[in-house]
Amino acid sequence: MSNTxxxxxxxxxxxxxxxxxxxxxxTYQKLALVKVPTHTSEPTYQSEYTTTxxxxxxxxxxxxxxxxxxxxxxxxxIMLVSKPVVTTFDEHTTIPTWIVKxxxxxxxxxxxxxxxxxxxIDSLNNAxxxxxxxxxxxIVNLVTQEVSSDDKVSISGLxxxxxxxQMRGNLRNKTAELLKNVHTTYNEINKS
Amino acid sequence: xxxxxxxxxxxxxxxxxxxxxxxxxxxxxxxVVKRGALDIRADKVVITRPDNMNVxxxxxxxxxxxxxxxxxxxxxSGYAQNVRYETAHDRVIFTGNAYLEQxxxxxxxxxMIYLVKRQQLETFSDKGKQVTTVIVPSYWxxxxxxxxxxxx
Numbered sequence: 212m213s214n215t216x217x218x219x220x221x222x223x224x225x226x227x228x229x230x231x232x233x234x235x236x237x238t239y240q241k242l243a244l245v246k247v248p249t250h251t252s253e254p255t256y257q258s259e260y261t262t263t264x265x266x267x268x269x270x271x272x273x274x275x276x277x278x279x280x281x282x283x284x285x286x287x288x289i290m291l292v293s294k295p296v297v298t299t300f301d302e303h304t305t306i307p308t309w310i311v312k313x314x315x316x317x318x319x320x321x322x323x324x325x326x327x328x329x330x331x332i333d334s335l336n337n338a339x340x341x342x343x344x345x346x347x348x349x350i351v352n353l354v355t356q357e358v359s360s361d362d363k364v365s366i367s368g369l370x371x372x373x374x375x376x377q378m379r380g381n382l383r384n385k386t387a388e389l390l391k392n393v394h395t396t397y398n399e400i401n402k403s
Numbered sequence: 404x405x406x407x408x409x410x411x412x413x414x415x416x417x418x419x420x421x422x423x424x425x426x427x428x429x430x431x432x433x434x435v436v437k438r439g440a441l442d443i444r445a446d447k448v449v450i451t452r453p454d455n456m457n458v459x460x461x462x463x464x465x466x467x468x469x470x471x472x473x474x475x476x477x478x479x480s481g482y483a484q485n486v487r488y489e490t491a492h493d494r495v496i497f498t499g500n501a502y503l504e505q506x507x508x509x510x511x512x513x514x515m516i517y518l519v520k521r522q523q524l525e526t527f528s529d530k531g532k533q534v535t536t537v538i539v540p541s542y543w544x545x546x547x548x549x550x551x552x553x554x555x
Contacts, residue, residue, distance in 0.1 A: 340423075395419060397414075
């Protein structure tokens with residue numbers, strides 16, 4: 212193969228390489244534009260006065276989250292909520308069972324609900340004599356419905372009031388345990 | 404205060420478990436139950452409100468101790484393995500090595516029912532016979548127990 216031909220082939224090869232290189236750089240730049248904002252202080256989306264319904268894998272309504280204001284952050288997949296009102300449902304009958312309220316809340320990807328300020332958990336079960344749990348801060352696992360708090364907790368209901376430190380419970384099993392310094396009062400309900 | 408009626412029941416304990424499905428409250432660890440002039444101390448207490456009004460307090464301990472002061476200043480005290488207090492009748496049921504005393508007098512039976520308001524005591528023996536001992540305050544003053552023992 213003569214010298215000129217060899218040089219022409221080499222030049223052509225080089226030219227093709229340069230073209231490919233240019234193409235790649237261009238595509239990469241485009242990709243950079245559509246990248247989701249990773250800067251965590253900026254919410255991916257915000258919403259006002261929203262209602263979120265969440266279903267379990269079997270298709271039953273698991274819980275409903277109503278919020279005055281909601282910020283969703285894609286990167287850590289967390290939701291920051293103002294004035295959350297969560298309603299849990301019986302997984303077989305979809306009858307509402309509990310209402311959980313607080314000033315603020317954080318909901319994580321694993322459905323752990325961190326509640327901050329004026330936490331109130333109300334039973335919607337008419338047969339239950341014990342109705343309300345209140346505390347400063349609490350954590351609710353919305354999948355297992357386990358609930359816990361390391362603060363002072365008050366439990367009250369029909370002629371019944373109890374205060375203690377630290378609480379562990381389960382909304383689905385309708386149980387709550389106060390771990391320390393319990394003071395409980397009962398008063399007789401008027402017989403007339 | 405002979406009668407505990409309309410008095411708040413106050414309970415202090417180390418832990419408390421609430422079962423809202425069966426409306427049962429279980430308190431454990433140095434449990435002290437006070438109502439008016441009544442004082443019950445137990446290791447464990449289970450509280451229910453069967454008729455949504457009255458309260459039933461079941462105390463378990465080794466033993467459960469019981470104190471009740473009366474208007475006349477007298478104190479009745481006792482113990483048993485199990486002490487059950489029912490607000491409906493203001494009565495205390497002692498079961499298992501039950502013992503009750505006032506001043507120098509005392510009684511010991513397998514089971515006793517103490518009607519706080521009437522200051523009346525009914526005792527039962529496990530030997531198949533029901534023995535009812537009726538003790539009224541005046542018999543208790545300064546003398547050994549002289550009580551009408553009705554054997555049925």
